[in-house]
Amino acid sequence: MGSVTIFEGRVSEDEPEYIRIDCPEIGGTIHVGHGVTCTLDQKVWYAIRPEKMRLTRERPEGAFNLFSAVVEDIGYLGDISVYRLRLPTGKLVSATV
Numbered sequence: 612m613g614s615v616t617i618f619e620g621r622v623s624e625d626e627p628e629y630i631r632i633d634c635p636e637i638g639g640t641i642h643v644g645h646g647v648t649c650t651l652d653q654k655v656w657y658a659i660r661p662e663k664m665r666l667t668r669e670r671p672e673g674a675f676n677l678f679s680a681v682v683e684d685i686g687y688l689g690d691i692s693v694y695r696l697r698l699p700t701g702k703l704v705s706a707t708v
Contacts, residue, residue: 615658616704622653632657636702642675664706666694680704 620634620641632641632655641657649655670677680696683703694706 614705615660616702618657618659620655620657622649622651622655625649625651636698636700637678638699639678640675644675661693661705661707664704664708666706666708 618632618634618636618641620632620636622630623633623640624631629645630643630647630649632643634641634657643657666682678698680698682694683697684695686693686695692708694708696704696706698704
């Protein structure tokens, strides 16, 4: 079984090609690059797997789905590393690199 981090938010834009979710847990917006049927201000949940995250020191330009975090712990598991990240809101997130 795998693991995911689930973020709660509300739909702020609903277009045929994408939706945007205002997500207080990350202090920003989540961009979902495919249309889904929903209504503005609808409560939704977005799940992301740890291996789908990317860690950088500098903020990438023009990118979507960004958040700042502090690395609290690193677990080395052979050819991968598991990072435990704390968001400014206090939520813990795992990223596998």
